[in-house]
Structures are given as C-alpha cells and as structure tokens.
Amino acid sequence: MTTISNFAFLAEHDPVFLQLASTAEQVFASDPNTTLIKLRQLGEALAQDIAARAGIVFDADTTQADLLFKLNREIRLDPMVRDMFHTLRIEGNKATHRFRTQHKEAMDGLKLARALAIWFHQSFGKAGAGFKPGPFIPPQDPSQELRQLHSEIEQLRATLASQHQALETNQQLATLIAKEKEQYAVLAEQMDAEARTYQSLAEEQGATLDRVKQEFEQRLQALQKELEASQQQAAQQVTQSTQSASRQLVLNEELTRILIDQQLIAAGWEADTQELSFAKGTRPEKGRNKAIAEWPTQGKQAADYVLFAGLTPIAVVEAKRENENVAGKIPQAERYSRGFKQDPGFIPAWQHEGRKAGWDDGQHGRFEVPFVYSSNSRPYLPQLAEQSGTWFRDVRSPANLAKHLMDFHSPVGLLDMLTRSKAEAEAKLQQEGFAYLHLRNYQELAIQAVESALAGGQQHCLLAMATGTGKTRTIVGLMYRFLKAERFRRILFLVDRSALGTQAQETFDEATLEQNLPLSKLYNIAEMGDMAAEAETRVQVATVQAMVKRIFQSDTPPAIDEFDCIIIDEAHRGYTLDQEMSEGEMQVRDQNQYLSTYRRVLDYFDAAKIALTATPAKHTSEIFGRPVYTYSYREAVADDWLIDHEPPIRYQTLLSKNGIQFAKGEQVTSIDLGTGEIETAALDDELSFEVESFNRRVIAEDFNRVICEQLAQELDPFGEEKTLIFCATDLHADMVKRLLDEAFKALYGDDYVEAAVKKITGKSDKVDTLIKHYKNERYPNIAITVDLLTTGIDVPAICHLVFMRRVRSRILYEQMVGRATRRCDDIGKTVFKIYDPVDIYQALEAVNTMKPLVKDPGITLEQLVTELHNPASHTAPGSRQGQTHAHDVLDALSQKLMRVLREANHKAEKKPEVKTRLNELEQHWGVAPAQLHQHLRQLGPQGAATFLRQQTALLAQIEGVRLLIGSDYRPILAGHKDELLAREQSYGSYSKPEDYLDSFNHFIREQINQSAALAVVVNRPKDLTREQLREVRLLLDQHGYSEAKLQSAWRNRSNQDIAASIIGYIRQAALGEALLPFDTRIATAMQRIYALTQWNPVQRKWLERLAKQLHHEVVIDQQFVNRAFVTDGGAKQVNKVLGGQLDQVLGALAEGLWSQAA
Secondary structure, eight states, X not given: OOSSOTTGGGGGSOHHHHHHHHHHHHTTTTOHHHXXXXXXXXXXXXXXXXXXXTTXXXXXXXXXXXXXXXXXXXXOOOHHHHHHHHHHHHHHXXXXXXXXXXXXXXXXXXXXXXXXXXHHHHHHSTTGGGOOOOOOOOOOOTTHHHHHHHHHHHHHHHHHHHXXXXXXTOHHHHHHHHHHHHHHHHHHHHHHHHHHHHHHHHHHHHHHHHHHHHHHHHHXXXXXXXXXXXXXXXHHHHHHHHHHHHHTOOOOHHHXXXXXXXXXXXXXXXXOTTTSBTTTTOOOOTTOEEEEXXXXXXXXXXXXXXXXXXXXXXXXXXXXXXXXXXXXXXXXHHHHHHTOOOOTTOOOHHHHTTOSSOEEOSSSOEESSSEEXXXXXXXXXXXXXXGSSEEEXXXXXXXXXXXXXXXOOOHHHHHHHHHOOHHHHHHHHHHOOSGGGTOOHHHHHHHHHHHHHHHTTOOEEEEEEOTTSOHHHHHHHHXXXXXXXXXXXXXXXXXXXXXXXXXXXXXXXXXXXXXXXXXXXXXXXXXXXXXXXOTTEEEEEEEHHHHHHHHHSOSSOOOTTSOSEEEESXXXXXXXXXXXXOHHHHHXXXXXGGSOHHHHHHHHSOSEEEEEESSOOHHHHHHHOSEEEEEOHHHHHHTTSBOEEOSOEEEEEHHHHHOEEEOTTOEEEEEOTTTOOEEEEEOSSOEEEOGGGBTTTEEEHHHHHHHHHHHHHHOOTTSSOEEEEEOSSHHHHHHHHHHHHHHHHHHHGGGOOGGXXXXXXXXXXXXXXXXXXXXXSXXXXXXXXXXXXXXXXXXXXXXXXXXOSOOOBHHHHHHHHGGGOBOOGGGTOOEEEEEETTOGGGGOBOGGGOOOOOOOOOOOHHHHHHHHHOGGGGTSBOSSTTOBHHHHHHHHHHHHHHHHHHHHHHHTTTOHHHHHHHHHHHHHHSSOGGGHHHHHHHHHHHHHHHHHHHOTTHHHHHHHHHHHHOOSOOOEEEOOOOOEEEEEEOBTTBSSHHHHHHHHHHHHHHHTTTOHHHHHHHHOGGGOOHHHHHHHHHHHHHTTOOHHHHHHHHHHHHSOOOOOOHHHHHHHHHHOOOOOOHHHHHHHHHHHHHTTSOOOHXXXXXXXXXXXXXXXXXXXXXXXXXXXXXXXXXXHHHHHHTTTOHHHHHHHHHHHHTTTOO
C-alpha cells in the first residue's frame, strides 16, 4: 500500500482533495473500480472549487458535464485541461456501472488525475506556476505479472498463426493458459486480502471523508455568497490564474498517448498503447475493431497505430506529442500506408471495392491502406491550422486533399466511406427522374445544382430560395434522392427552433413521393428529442441547442461521422461568421470567444453541409460559399408562385410627424423591462424622440391607441384573412393586444370575439398550441408577436403585416415580409398589405452593404486588464504598424471606461449618490473619473498596467458605478396625446398614384418597340407564352412596376378596386383598352366554352374546376393544366374527360380572355 501520496501537495488546499486522492491510491490494489470512482469525485471537487472561486452558480443538481460546460464558457478552460476533466468523469462513470476495472485503467486514471491536480495547484497554490512536482510514483500493481503472462500468450498465438500451426494442440500455449488461470486466482485472493486489510481503515476514512465533504460544501456555499456582487472580477482572476498554469502544462509522451487512446476508444476502437501493440502479440480479429500500436511497415519503421476493422487494415495513424506540425506528418502516415504488408488472413481494404490491388499514389506506387491520420490530440484552431486538430486524408484518389477533423472516425464510418461508392450514387442521380416528386421547375433546378456541386467535390452548398417557394419541400425531394441513390448514409436536418423542426417533421409525414408514400414511411426518421440514432435511422431532425448538449455536454457524444450530410434550415439566423483574430489576440485570448456555438456544431461533423436561406447575406456566403442556386422573391412573383404586396400603407400621426419632446425639469416616468419597476424623476435637460425610437426608447400609449383604432377600421377580426403584428417588446405586445381589443369592442360591441386577437411570444402560455391554432383554426386571426414568428412559420392565410417597431436589417425585414408571401387559393388571396406606422423604409439597409454578423467576443473590462498585465501582450504584434497588442488592449479598455464614467458624470447632477462616489474615486485615483481614459492612454501600455496594478480595486469600483447609474434600457412612458394625420401609400419616387400610373403609361409606350414579349402582350395576347409573360413581369419589376402596385394605384386614384391582370394594365396603358376585372374576363371566356358543344354534367363540373384555377393564371396551356390537375392525372386525364377537346377549350379560353385583341 502506498505510504507517500503522489497528491501530497494538495494538502495546501481543501482537505477533501487529498482525502479523495489518497483513498484512490490506497484502494488501487484491492479495488481499481473504486480508484476510478474516487478520481471522478476528485475531478468533481476540483471543478466545483474552481467554479466557486469564479462566482459560477451551481447546486446539487448540476452535473459535472454541465459544470464543465459552464467553466469552459466563463473562464475558458484550456482544451487539454478540459479533456482531462472529461476523461476522469467518463472513466469514473464507467467504473460506477460495471463490476470490474482493470488495474491498467486505474493506473492511467491516477496518472491523469495527478497531472490535473498539478495544474490546479499551479493555478491556486502558494508557489503558483513555479511549483515543480516530483516524478509520479506508481502504486504496486498486483496485475503486472498477469498482464505479462497475457502478453506472452498473445505473442505465442501470433507466432503460431503466422506459422499456420494449430493453436488447440500446442503444449506451450496450453501451459501458459493454465498458468494464466492460476494467476487470475492468485490475483483475486490477493485483492480480497487487500480489501480485508483496508476494510477497518476504510470505515474510519469514510467517516473522515463524509466530514470533509460536508465542510467543503459549506465553504463553497459561503464563497459563492461572498462573490455574488463581483462575479465578473472573480471569474477574470480565476481565468488569469488557470491560463498561467495552462502555459506550464506539458504532457509527457505517456499522458499524451493516454489521451489519444481515449480519443480512439471514444470513436469505437479498442486502444491501449502499452498493451494492444504488435510487439505484445496483438493481432486483428474478426468482429473486433482494434487500434494496434507500433505496427511494423517496410523499412524497419512502425506506424504509431494501424486501425483494423475486423481483419481489414483500414487506417494508419501518426500520433505523437512532439508532432507539432500535424498536417506536415500526413506524408509520413502515407509512407506507412504504402509500406504496409498484407499478411495472410487479412482482408485488404481494396477488396471491399472489388479491386485487385491497392490505390495508385500518383507517384508510381500504391497505397495498401485507404485512410491516413496525423494527430497530437490538440483541438483544432483555424489560426494554427497545421499545428492542431486531427488531420485526415483519403488516399484512394490522388486528387483528394488532407483536411482537419475534430476527432477520429468510427469503424462503421470508415467502412461506410470505403464501401459507399459516390461515383455509382452520382450516376444513379443523373439517371433518376423527377416526375414522382411533384416538384416545380425551379425546385428541380435547385436539386440539380446541389447534386452537381457535390459531384464536383464541393462540400458546402448554399441554396437561396425566397420564403414561400417551398424550401422544405425541395429538401424532402433532395433527401429522398440522396437516400434512394445511397449517396449518404445518414442526414441531419438542423434547425434553430423546435417550431421549425416540428414543421419539417409535418412535411416529412405529409409530402408524398413514390408510391404516394411520404418520406417518413419510406425511411426511418428520428424526430426531435429522439437523439439516440439507431443503425436504421436515415434522417435525424434536431435543434442546434440539442446537438450542443449532445456533443459538448454528454458522456457519449456522437461520432464525427454519425451524419455524412447536414442540411441547415434558415442558415442566415445563427450560423454567423467567426471573427478573425489578430496575431496578438491569438497569443493572449481564447479562440472559443470568436467561435459561434452554431459553427462548433457544424465543424464537429465530417459531413457535406447544405444550407438554406431566403436572404443570403455576406456572413452566410462566407461560411457556405456563394449560392449554388438562387430563386428570388421577385422571380417567384413573376412566375406566379408567390403573392406580391401593395406599396406599404403609411400612417402619419401628430407624434410621428413632430416627435415626442420633454422639457427640462419635467417629471418623466421610466420602466425597467426586466423587473417592471417604475421610476419617476425630473429631467435635467430637454429630451426628444423621433419615430424610430417609438415603442423602444419611448412608449407613447396614445400613439399606439391611434394606430390600433385605425387598424380596427382596416382589419376584419371575423374574416379568413390572417394578420401578423410585430411589436418591440413583450410589454409592448401586451399593450397593443389591450388597445386592439378596445378598438374592436368599440366598433363591434358584443359581436366581437376576444379570441380573434392573441399575443404569441416566448412568454405566452402554451405557445405551441397558440401557433397551431393560428395556423389551422379560425381564431386567432390576428397574432401579435415580437420575434417568435419572424421567420420559419408558414401560415399561408396571412394577408396583413403590421410593423409597430423599426427593423434596421433588410434581411430581418424580408424574412418578416416572407410570412405573407405564400399563395392561399382557399381564401382567394391575390395580394397582401403592409402597414407601416413607424416609417420602416427609412431604416432599411441593403443586404449587400451589411457588415457580417460576427459573434461578439464579449471582451470584458476584466479580461482587458488581465491582457494588459500579460507580458505576451507587450511583445505580440498589434493591429497597427509599429504597435503591440497591448496598445490595442489599452484602446479598447479606455473606450469601455470612458463610456461608463462619462455617463456617470452626466448623471451626477441628477443623482447625488453618483456625484459623491465620483468625488471619492477622484481622491482614490488622483485623476478625475471623466479623464481617466485619457490619463491611461497618456501613460501608455506599460504605465497603464502599473497604474492598474496599484489600483487593485478599480474594476470593482467601476462595477459599483455601473450599478449606481443603472441601465440605459429603461423606456420612458409618454402621456402625450396623438391623432391620425394621414393614411397614404407611396409608389417609389412618386407620392401620388396618378403620377405613378402616368409614368407606367409612358414606360409601356416607350418599351413596346424594344421588347418582343411586350409587343406580343399588346398585339397578340392569346399567343403569349409562359416564358414571355415571365420576361415581361421581370422587366416591369426591374423598373418598379408590379401588378399589386398598379392595382393599388388604380384603386387610390379612382376609388375603384379593379383586380385586372398585368396584361390588362399593359393593354390599357398602350391601347386605352377598358380595364376589366380578370374575373369578368374569365366569366366571359367560360360562357364561350360552355357554348362550344353540349357538355355532359361530368364535363361541365371539370370545366368549372378549370375556371376556378384561372384566378392566378394569365397563360393557359397544357403545362398549366398538368400542374393544376396533377393529382387527377394531369392534362392527359382532363383531355380524356373532355372527349379529346382540351386543346380546343384552351384555345377558346385564350380567345375569350382577350376578345378585344386583334
């Protein structure tokens, strides 16, 4: 039994640490299971201690995985340290749930735990990073002789097998096996004796351990309370201490191999560098996936590992700690692949492909093993790409390049990669038709573009398709084709909100494919919440949040090849471009600050990524590349797949015109949106707000009342048309709900139904039920939201959008407008309306001028101060020539201090306690707070660092000032009276409808002789083709003319609502032809058709059905009939029912619609 503990230095800290570590050592010989359990508990105690020091809140229900996730987020644990914590946690959990642990595993646990304890001691011990630990003294291992015997047996078996001798009759082997059996019995007896010896001591130590655990918990609780008010500062101090210790952390070869072994084990391989090696007789076996260490290759060299899937050598791994340039070691792994000798009994990987020899290496040689890796167990960092991560190359093609991965592939993944033929799948896809998918032409083109990009080797594809054009339906078709052709094994459909996932699942259940079966009946689909992908699962629907938990907070994260294709919905929302780090920032900051959680999920898997968005912005294209296919909203309107909107209806009120002003000295009331607290104070200066601040910085109830009363005149709370109102905050949504209810009640009295108007936000009760009712039921038909329904929710009956808040991003605006663009023929929807009381158009930015939505790294004052103290900052290059990173840090620090202290100075006259505090701080600092930022910059980086070291309490003092001055985000409640001044619609640069129509008439007359398609509309409309109509619509659209705007302008000029078609407006402008409602034209044309012959009752019903389909159509042809009656057999069946007269009917329709044309 060990008398001198390897963890003795922990005595300086809480007694529980040494007690747990010593117990783990003492029980090693008798109970290695308990050793790992105690080491897991030690890891938990260390993590809890660090969390308490950093002011991180946790309780008895917080799991170690969750706590490590919090620690990583708050103090940015070194990746290697994080891996050690996780390894102890996982191995301890395994030991808890099984009866027997090998002594070798427990010994590895002790070595790993000691390295972690040394790091902890160097972080928080008195000696700090200067602590020099002695060598690890291993406890006596009673199983060592048994392991040696086992190794001899394996070596003899390998020798006999290579000589083709029978194992069963070999006397030497039989003797060794009998001896091994005896040794097992001796070991069991020895462990039992050790356990009895330890039993009385264990009871005594158990009581001690319980006591120190209780004291430890009490100390942590006290520390948490103490740090409640200064959590950020505490976290920054812990970050500084741990990062300083992490810089001293150098794992030796043995510990590095232990971590690499764990990586391989986690990926599904049997790995143990010391025991599972070629020299110790380990050989591949059928049905087992082994990572065999030190496998000899030609030239008297050995590969660090060869991975065997059963009897197939499938990958070579070059994995050493000193392997700093990881990418640069791939050629060494390739050399081992060339020099690998296929022993008798092996099943070469190339046989799985039906080949007769290995793969051409492009240099007159052949690769015997298809996949090669190089790893040093460090997590991948883009800025140090060649020195980190696990690098991988598929050597089967000379054109394949090496790439970085987050981990090793699983045996299943590598075998699938080997046997899944992309060439065969792509050939099948080229031959596969589209008819049974019932897709629109542009959806087929989108699928073909993705398939073509993937065939060309592109791993990231972006599809840009307007909201409402059926992106999900397109993806269903794409998924089905991929799965049917066996292009991919398993697909992950990734969404950022559960509502989008539910909506996708509904599409998978409803959209019919071959044999009229939906995707969910043809392939196994794992729904949201069902995160354990089974072998037969082909599609997994998941939220980003669920995948984060599964990947980064789970004992059993998925393999990096669990999905070989990821489809990302609404890609513009969260998959933000990572901010580039400067060279100086790389040296002193953690890369995770610059990496979005979404991106970490995407990068985790070795998979093709296909992203969908309606509004591609710069940041989306930076991640996924330029769109492989684009189908815009205006194209979809021109093709009559989406609905256009009228020019926005602008309400101008007295307040929106003149703004809201408060005089100096006036009493104003503000509200804290977080607490609901109301505060009243006198203004020390004049204050004014323009309309862009309405409902955000200032809430004027009367402005909202006036708008709601006007909306009550325009919206029908009993009708089929749905309305969506966008508010600024949840509080604002409640106000609008109340004011709308009052306005409708005043208008309709007791006939009004309160259920017609509902608030649907994240704070609503049973929000999913409300969304379902809004989508499928009559009520509510008016929904008030903040941002829950801005994207991704499909409610085709939405005909009215109301913006009660400003939106500065055109991307977000277009997503919001996209809620109303879908056709809804059931209610006769031909146009939708936008109501704009807050002048939203003035605030929009063009998509192509938007800056990337990079993740805000959230650099705190505490971190900036720490970096200024860090010597590396004063030598690392800065962003400007001739300056260091410390200069950049000082600039950022000065700006942050200036904002806080200038605001405090501004509020000091109003708040005496702030003024008093600033005077006190001036005495402490020797400089006026308002000038502190200038003072620091004059001192320069070194002088500023010295000043801040002297002012140790400065950060806490700044935080105190922040609390004194309060939050800026307290909107003021305005009681100003308001009234409606105007309701108007603008037409681009034309404010009057008659000016817009005059410009349209002039444009048409000017373009007739320049556009052949336009000439056909004017002269021969019955001969107009679908492509010519599209060309005309896009031409008009480019110059600001659309059917919806023209209809609105005619209505506003003549007070007549004439729903004429675009052809009618063009012919009126060119020829002065009377403007007739298109419904009237259809009725006239149908009368001609009814008079053609004596139609029987069945035929008349089919003709009536045809007439109903015409409201969205201008060109009537076979393609239209095929689409309109696709579920009834298309044009062929209609022609049969009509007695072969379909062509005659279509000709008569075209003649009848435009009977006045020549």
